[in-house]
Amino acid sequence: MNHEPLHxxxxxxxxxxxxxxxxxxxxxxxxxxxxxAYKTYGRLDAARSNVILVAHALSGDQVVAGPHPLxxxxxxxxRLVGPGRILDTDRYFVLCANVPGGCMGSVGPGSIDPETGxxxxxxxxxxxxxxxxxxxxLLLDHLGIEDVFLVIGGSMGGMQALEWVRxxxxxxxxxxxxxxxxxHSAQQIALHAIGRQAILNDPDYQDGRxxxxxxxxxxxLAVARMLAHLSYRSPQELEAxxxxxxxxxxxxxxxxxxxxxxxxxxxxxxxxxxxxFDPLSYLVITKAMDHFDLAPDGDVTAVFRGRETxxxxxxxxxxxxxxxxxxxxLAAALEAAGLAVDFAVHEALTGHDSFLxxxxxxxxxxxxxxxxxxxxxxxx
Amino acid sequence: MNHEPLHxxxxxxxxxxxxxxxxxxxxxxxxxxxxxAYKTYGRLDAARSNVILVAHALSGDQVVAGPHPLxxxxxxxxRLVGPGRILDTDRYFVLCANVPGGCMGSVGPGSIDPETGxxxxxxxxxxxxxxxxxxxxLLLDHLGIEDVFLVIGGSMGGMQALEWVRxxxxxxxxxxxxxxxxxHSAQQIALHAIGRQAILNDPDYQDGRxxxxxxxxxxxLAVARMLAHLSYRSPQELEAxxxxxxxxxxxxxxxxxxxxxxxxxxxxxxxxxxxxFDPLSYLVITKAMDHFDLAPDGDVTAVFRGRETxxxxxxxxxxxxxxxxxxxxLAAALEAAGLAVDFAVHEALTGHDSFLxxxxxxxxxxxxxxxxxxxxxxxx
Numbered sequence: 001m002n003h004e005p006l007h008x009x010x011x012x013x014x015x016x017x018x019x020x021x022x023x024x025x026x027x028x029x030x031x032x033x034x035x036x037a038y039k040t041y042g043r044l045d046a047a048r049s050n051v052i053l054v055a056h057a058l059s060g061d062q063v064v065a066g067p068h069p070l071x072x073x074x075x076x077x078x079r080l081v082g083p084g085r086i087l088d089t090d091r092y093f094v095l096c097a098n099v100p101g102g103c104m105g106s107v108g109p110g111s112i113d114p115e116t117g118x119x120x121x122x123x124x125x126x127x128x129x130x131x132x133x134x135x136x137x138l139l140l141d142h143l144g145i146e147d148v149f150l151v152i153g154g155s156m157g158g159m160q161a162l163e164w165v166r167x168x169x170x171x172x173x174x175x176x177x178x179x180x181x182x183x184h185s186a187q188q189i190a191l192h193a194i195g196r197q198a199i200l201n202d203p204d205y206q207d208g209r210x211x212x213x214x215x216x217x218x219x220x221l222a223v224a225r226m227l228a229h230l231s232y233r234s235p236q237e238l239e240a241x242x243x244x245x246x247x248x249x250x251x252x253x254x255x256x257x258x259x260x261x262x263x264x265x266x267x268x269x270x271x272x273x274x275x276x277f278d279p280l281s282y283l284v285i286t287k288a289m290d291h292f293d294l295a296p297d298g299d300v301t302a303v304f305r306g307r308e309t310x311x312x313x314x315x316x317x318x319x320x321x322x323x324x325x326x327x328x329x330l331a332a333a334l335e336a337a338g339l340a341v342d343f344a345v346h347e348a349l350t351g352h353d354s355f356l357x358x359x360x361x362x363x364x365x366x367x368x369x370x371x372x373x374x375x376x377x378x379x380x
Numbered sequence: 381m382n383h384e385p386l387h388x389x390x391x392x393x394x395x396x397x398x399x400x401x402x403x404x405x406x407x408x409x410x411x412x413x414x415x416x417a418y419k420t421y422g423r424l425d426a427a428r429s430n431v432i433l434v435a436h437a438l439s440g441d442q443v444v445a446g447p448h449p450l451x452x453x454x455x456x457x458x459r460l461v462g463p464g465r466i467l468d469t470d471r472y473f474v475l476c477a478n479v480p481g482g483c484m485g486s487v488g489p490g491s492i493d494p495e496t497g498x499x500x501x502x503x504x505x506x507x508x509x510x511x512x513x514x515x516x517x518l519l520l521d522h523l524g525i526e527d528v529f530l531v532i533g534g535s536m537g538g539m540q541a542l543e544w545v546r547x548x549x550x551x552x553x554x555x556x557x558x559x560x561x562x563x564h565s566a567q568q569i570a571l572h573a574i575g576r577q578a579i580l581n582d583p584d585y586q587d588g589r590x591x592x593x594x595x596x597x598x599x600x601l602a603v604a605r606m607l608a609h610l611s612y613r614s615p616q617e618l619e620a621x622x623x624x625x626x627x628x629x630x631x632x633x634x635x636x637x638x639x640x641x642x643x644x645x646x647x648x649x650x651x652x653x654x655x656x657f658d659p660l661s662y663l664v665i666t667k668a669m670d671h672f673d674l675a676p677d678g679d680v681t682a683v684f685r686g687r688e689t690x691x692x693x694x695x696x697x698x699x700x701x702x703x704x705x706x707x708x709x710l711a712a713a714l715e716a717a718g719l720a721v722d723f724a725v726h727e728a729l730t731g732h733d734s735f736l737x738x739x740x741x742x743x744x745x746x747x748x749x750x751x752x753x754x755x756x757x758x759x760x
Contacts, residue, residue, distance in 0.1 A: 026634075027632075027634040029634075122636070125634065126632070126633070126634025126635060127634075183624060184624070185615065185618075185619055185623075185624075186615070186618035186619050186621075186622045186623055186624065186640070186642040187610075187615035187618050187619070187642075189624070189640050189642050189643060190610050190618060190642050190643070190646055191610070193606070193638075193640075193642070193643040193646060193647075194603060194606045194607050194610065194646065196636060197602070197603050197606060197647070197650075198578055198581075198603050200636065201578075201582070201599040201600065201602075201603060202581070203583055208636075219581040220581065222577070222581075223574060223577050223578050223581060223603070226573070226574045226577060227574050227607065230567075230570050230571070230574065235565065235566070235567035235703075238565075238566035238567050238570060239565055239566050239567070241566075242566045243565075243566055244563060244564070244565075244566065244569070244673060244676075252407075252506070252667075252671050253506070254406075254407040254409075254505065254506025254507075254667070255506060255667075256502070256576060256580065256588075256663045256664075256667060258573075259667075259670070259671075260566070260569050260573075260670065262566040262567075262569050262570050262573070263569060263570065263573040266570055266573060266574065267573075267577070270577075283636045284636075287632075287634070287635075287636060287639075290639070290640065291632050291639075293624060296624075320700065323615075
């Protein structure tokens, strides 16, 4: 792939935000007149009351449904978003923005830094999940949308949904978060740190100034993605799908390359990812996730006291990256704050990625939650 | 470190094996007149009946106890091996060999290939755990030791102990294996494959021909080690030790480097490892582990039927790399084959590495097992 900025590609709409006042980030850095790319599905109703804000995960983007112009594959929640689907585009106006820091048209390391006239590269300011949410709030302002009916996402998208409830409770009628806890744990940070080190080690990283050189740290990014992908699935699934089956051979090679199908599977996911993702965006976004902590002093209940947003939380029994116990603890803390929380642990063999896949019990829970919230909102 | 062969360093004794007939490896390759480095503790009794063969794990070596000449730290099982300790060197003759493929004096990628007069490098023949055990059996022949009282190890050392019982049941009176199952699973293979890819990606790997170039793929090896080390500990331990504590700072840097203590901890282990380990040995040995499968057709019971070696198996509740369920399944299969198996899952926060650390219930179980076997062997 071309590892240059993707800003010119057709990936939906693009708004220029913070035209009159900068967005001040958690780091203290300021973003002025920055683009945020987004895609919409369905129609905004006259009362502007039917907005569903979908938040994407680390490797996702604003192409929630339909064919992706870069990959040709269906959007990551195509299963949920469309006419007659659970997030029914005949009824709802579904909106998803590429997060700042990303590489699908929003401001990110590949964007031109107005102060230098060159791409930010490694000087792109570090972000938090709350910063992403503040940027999304500016997008709503830009679109003339006061509040959303539902904010929903899984993994990093779930973190954004939770930050929406924390930061802008008046702008969110309901929220749903899948496969996420109240903060990034030591284990979650550690897994990201290993992937980042693989990228930083790659000589094509060139201190982060690789745009325009014709080289990018894709080997390091592929290793990072192999590890991430492994963490997104479950050992049980890998055992059932691959076990110790050999890849295109009847005996081990006794070399250092691929012998087993599971190795080929991971290598494939590593290679495929680097075709569509910018290594610097990977660094920026994983760091934002690592900084995620709804309550640095540990008291989630105190932070959310007074909030009234009905919340759905879902976890998956084989998710070892964001273990169900962490989501359960979050649910308990939010309930203690007085929020109505619909929480369940769903059975699925597919680990963390289950939030992207069809899990009948989770789909039923989401459908019930959306319908009951819609009824209360008068969106029947 | 000097990433050249370590064969000249003083790491115990060194035997030259297979002088009259080659060792034929599982791959079909042959090793002739090859060195195996080993270290002994205690004294061989007159009847040569008091031998404890200790088998080391992936990152271990023959320096089981006492100060390590390369690192200055104590040997990896110093806690267990010594006068009055559970593997009591006042009573037993403890022997540990560096595995073939290793970099502490035994034949490995850094050894001179007799056919070319140059180091094997990437042409070193691929190995299996059974090959390692066959080499150790040649060492016993060389030392005039017919059989051992106990073969014992954890992780890859446990794999060797199990292969000893499978291949040479008449030469093993008792065996103990910690934190291991009957075969390497898809998940275990996948974790190794990611580490190998990090090494293979490193431009200093130079197609494996890095000896003598002054460069070695230490960056890749450090990433591999960071991942391995993470897999050796438990999320629970990391949370308790580090949580989200920052490293030498009061706020995140908002850069891409180390912010959190857990990142610093992993980086430290990565850096430290490359000071003493050869990247090619890492490739050879992880592949050998991935090929480990006591019963490729799935029937462990059939493979071990007729064996009479009393066996101790231990697993640790927080070990997510070699989960207790895999050790439990192995124990059940061996019991079904008629073996007396002493199996328990021990509580320890320290994950897979618990086999290296003091876990009182596991130490008690080992002490009981050794004493009861010694009584039966007449070694009181």
